[in-house]
Amino acid sequence: MYFSIDTDGAVPIYEQIVRQVKLAVADGILVGGQRVPSVRQLASQLAINSNTIARAYQELQADHVLEPLRGRGMIVRRDAINRCTKARNALVADGVRRALADALAGGMTADELREVFEMELQRQSSLIGNGKSREA
Amino acid sequence: MYFSIDTDGAVPIYEQIVRQVKLAVADGILVGGQRVPSVRQLASQLAINSNTIARAYQELQADHVLEPLRGRGMIVRRDAINRCTKARNALVADGVRRALADALAGGMTADELREVFEMELQRQSSLIGNGKSREA
DNA sequence: TCGGGTGTACCGCTGTCATGGTACACCAGA
DNA sequence: TCTGGTGTACCATGACAGCGGTACACCCGA
Numbered sequence: 028m029y030f031s032i033d034t035d036g037a038v039p040i041y042e043q044i045v046r047q048v049k050l051a052v053a054d055g056i057l058v059g060g061q062r063v064p065s066v067r068q069l070a071s072q073l074a075i076n077s078n079t080i081a082r083a084y085q086e087l088q089a090d091h092v093l094e095p096l097r098g099r100g101m102i103v104r105r106d107a108i109n110r111c112t113k114a115r116n117a118l119v120a121d122g123v124r125r126a127l128a129d130a131l132a133g134g135m136t137a138d139e140l141r142e143v144f145e146m147e148l149q150r151q152s153s154l155i156g157n158g159k160s161r162e163a
Numbered sequence: 164m165y166f167s168i169d170t171d172g173a174v175p176i177y178e179q180i181v182r183q184v185k186l187a188v189a190d191g192i193l194v195g196g197q198r199v200p201s202v203r204q205l206a207s208q209l210a211i212n213s214n215t216i217a218r219a220y221q222e223l224q225a226d227h228v229l230e231p232l233r234g235r236g237m238i239v240r241r242d243a244i245n246r247c248t249k250a251r252n253a254l255v256a257d258g259v260r261r262a263l264a265d266a267l268a269g270g271m272t273a274d275e276l277r278e279v280f281e282m283e284l285q286r287q288s289s290l291i292g293n294g295k296s297r298e299a
Numbered sequence: 300t301c302g303g304g305t306g307t308a309c310c311g312c313t314g315t316c317a318t319g320g321t322a323c324a325c326c327a328g329a
Numbered sequence: 330t331c332t333g334g335t336g337t338a339c340c341a342t343g344a345c346a347g348c349g350g351t352a353c354a355c356c357c358g359a
Contacts, residue, residue: 098326122262234356
C-alpha cells in the first residue's frame with residue numbers, strides 16, 4: 028500500500044489519505060481484515076504529523092471503512108468493499124457531473140465533450156496499461 | 164447575466180463568479196465591449212460583500228477577460244472569447260481527467276466509465292434541452 | 300464645484316488545516 | 330509485572346483563505 032501525498036495542493040492531507048484508502052479498498056488492493064499501517068508508522072513514512080494520519084483514520088472509521096483493534100491497530104472492515112465501491116462510483120459520477128455542467132454552461136456541444144472524454148480516457152489507460160495490467 | 168452562488172459549498176464565492184463569467188463569455192452570453200454589473204450592484208443583488216465581487220473582477224482583469232474603465236465600471240475585453248473558450252476547454256478536460264484518475268485508481272473499467280459518462284450526459288442534456296435551446 | 304457613481308487598498312475577524320507536544324487507556328509479548 | 334506498541338484526546342501555535350467594514354482616489358454629469 029503506497030500513498031502519494033501532495034502537501035502543496037489545495038486538498039487537505041488527511042482527505043488525500045481518506046480518498047486513497049477508499050480507492051484501494053474498492054480496487055481490492057486493501058482487503059477485509061487486512062491491517063493498515065499504524066498512525067505513527069505512516070506518519071514517519073510520509074514525514075507527516077501523526078495527528079494528521081489519526082484524523083484520516085478517524086474519518087475512515089466514521090465511514091465504516093476501518094475498524095479499530097484497541098491497542099493493536101486498525102483493520103479494514105469485511106464489508107468495506109461494497110461501501111468503498113459505492114463511494115468510488117459516487118465520486119466519479121460527481122466529477123463527471125461537474126465537468127459536464129461546466130462544459131454545457133460554456134456552450135460546449137455533446138460531441139466535443141465526447142471527444143475530450145475519449146482522448147483523456149485513452150491517455151490515462153495507456154499510462155496504466157504500461158505500468159500494471161488491470162484486467163489480468 | 165444571472166449568477167447562481169452557493170455560499171455553503173467548498174468553492175469560494177469569488178471563484179464561482181470568475182468561473183461563471185468566463186463560461187458566459189465562452190458561451191457568447193457576455194460579448195466584447197459589454198459592461199458587467201458594478202461591484203456594489205452585483206454585491207447587493209447576491210447579498211455578498213462588495214470586496215468579494217471586487218476580488219473576482221480583479222482576477223478576471225488579471226486573466227485579461229475584463230477591462231477597467233476607471234470610475235465608470237468594467238467591460239468585457241474584445242479578445243476575451245478566445246481566452247475564455249480555451250479556459251473552458253482546459254477546465255472541462257481537467258475535470259474529466261480528475262474523475263478518470265479516481266475511476267481507474269478505484270479499479271473501474273473503461274466501459275463502466277463510459278456508461279457513467281453517457282448517463283450523466285443524457286441527464287444534463289435533457290435538463291438543458293427543456294430549459295433553453297443551445298444550437299438555436 | 301459638487302454629488303453620486305466607479306474600482307481599490309487596508310485592516311481585522313473567523314474558520315480550517317497542519318503541526319507539535321503531552322498524556323491517557325489499552326493490548327501483546329517478554 | 331513490565332515494556333513497548335497501539336489509538337485517542339486534549340491544548341496551543343502558526344499559516345492561510347475567505348469575507349466584511351471602512352476609507353480612499355478616481356471619473357462623470359449636473
